[in-house]
Amino acid sequence: ARKFFVGGNWKMNGSTAQVETLLSNLNSYSFDASKAEVVVSPVSIHLSHVRSKLNKEIGVAAQNCHSKSSGAYTGEISAEQLKDFGIDWVILGHSERRSLFHETSEIVAEKTKHALEVGVKVILCCGESEQEREAGKTEEVVFQQLKAVSNIVKDWSNIVVAYEPVWAIGTGKVATPQQAQDVHSEIRKWLKTEVSEKASNETRIIYGGSVNGANCESLSTQADIDGFLVGGASLKPEFKDIIASYT
Ligand code: 13P
Numbered sequence: 001a002r003k004f005f006v007g008g009n010w011k012m013n014g015s016t017a018q019v020e021t022l023l024s025n026l027n028s029y030s031f032d033a034s035k036a037e038v039v040v041s042p043v044s045i046h047l048s049h050v051r052s053k054l055n056k057e058i059g060v061a062a063q064n065c066h067s068k069s070s071g072a073y074t075g076e077i078s079a080e081q082l083k084d085f086g087i088d089w090v091i092l093g094h095s096e097r098r099s100l101f102h103e104t105s106e107i108v109a110e111k112t113k114h115a116l117e118v119g120v121k122v123i124l125c126c127g128e129s130e131q132e133r134e135a136g137k138t139e140e141v142v143f144q145q146l147k148a149v150s151n152i153v154k155d156w157s158n159i160v161v162a163y164e165p166v167w168a169i170g171t172g173k174v175a176t177p178q179q180a181q182d183v184h185s186e187i188r189k190w191l192k193t194e195v196s197e198k199a200s201n202e203t204r205i206i207y208g209g210s211v212n213g214a215n216c217e218s219l220s221t222q223a224d225i226d227g228f229l230v231g232g233a234s235l236k237p238e239f240k241d242i243i244a245s246y247t
Contacts, residue, residue: 004220004246005160005204005227007061007123008040008234009091019046022235023053029240033057036227036246039089039123040234044077051086061089061123064097067110069118079111079118090115091229093125093145095166105148112159113152121158123229124149125208126187130167138165139186146190156199160206161187162229168209170231177218177225180207184224213238216245 014022019042026040039059042050051060066076082090092115093108112122126145128138142163153159163183168175175183184205192200207219208229219225230242 002202002204002226003034004036005206006036006038006239006243006246007091007160007162007206007208007227007229008038008239009061009063009094009208009229009231010040010042010234011063011096011231012043013235014042014046016046018235019050023050025237025240026058027053027055029243031243031246036243038243041089041091047082047087048085059089060087061091062087062120063091063094065090065092065111065115065120067107067114069114079115079120082115082120083118087120089121089123091123091125091162095125095127095164095169099166105145108145109148109152112149116153116155116158121160123160123162123206125162125164125229127164127166127169127209133165133167138183139190142183142187143190143194146187147194150194154195156191156195156203160204160227162206162208163187164208164229170210172210174210174212174215174219175207177222180219181222181224184222188224211242213241216242220245 039061041061041063062082065079069078069080092111097103115122126142128141132141188200204226206227206229207225211228211230212233
C-alpha cells in the first residue's frame with residue numbers, strides 16, 4: 001500500500017515568531033509515521049532553522065530549486081545546497097511558479113531530474129486552469145506537464161505527484177472527491193503506459209487546492225487519492241486533522 005502523504009506548503013508566509021508557533025504545534029502532533037509521511041515547506045530563509053527544530057519524523061521541503069549545481073545564478077538555490085542543509089524534499093512546478101515566474105514544463109523537468117540525481121525527493125505539481133477544464137482539456141494539460149518529466153526521468157520512486165487544479169488553489173473552491181479521483185485515476189493510468197507498472201502502483205498522487213479540516217476526510221477515502229498538498233490550512237491548527245485523515 002502507498003503511504004499517505006501530507007505536505008504543508010507555507011508559500012511566502014511566516015515571520016520568525018509565526019514559525020516558532022508552527023514548529024511547536026507540529027512537534028506536539030502524534031501520528032503513526034509508518035502510516036503517514038508529513039513534510040512542511042517554509043520559505044528558503046527558514047529552511048535550516050525549521051529542519052534543526054522540527055521532530056525528525058517530519059520532513060522539510062524547499063518550495064523551489066535550480067537545475068544547476070552552482071554558479072552565476074543570482075537569487076537561486078541548488079539541490080546540492082538543500083541536501084547540504086539536510087533538506088530532503090523540494091516542491092517543483094507549483095502553479096504559482098509556472099504562472100507567476102514563467103516556469104515551463106521543460107524547466108520543471110530539468111529541475112526534477114537534477115534534484116533526484118542529487119538525492120532530493122520531489123513533490124511534482126501539475127494541474128489545469130479553470131478555462132482548460134471548461135474546454136475539456138484537463139487530462140491533456142496534466143499529461144503534457146508530466147510528459148516533460150517522463151521524457152528525461154525514468155525512475156519515479158522518489159517523486160510524489162501533486163494534482164492541484166489551479167481553480168481550486170486558494171479559492172475555497174475544492175474539487176469534489178469524484179472530480180479529484182477521476183483525474184488521479186487518469187494520472188495513474190498514464191503512469192502505467194508512460195513510466196512503468198511499478199510507478200503506477202507505487203507513486204503517491206496527492207490532491208491540493210482548498211483542502212481543509214472539514215473536507216479532507218471525503219477526499220482521502222478515494223481510491224487514488226494518497227494524501228494532500230495543503231496551502232492555507234497548513235498554517236492553521238486544522239493541519240493536525242488533515243494529517244489524521246489517513247486513519
Ligand atoms: P490552498 O490549500 O491554500 O488552496 O493551496 C493549495 C496549494 O497551492 C498547495 O501547494
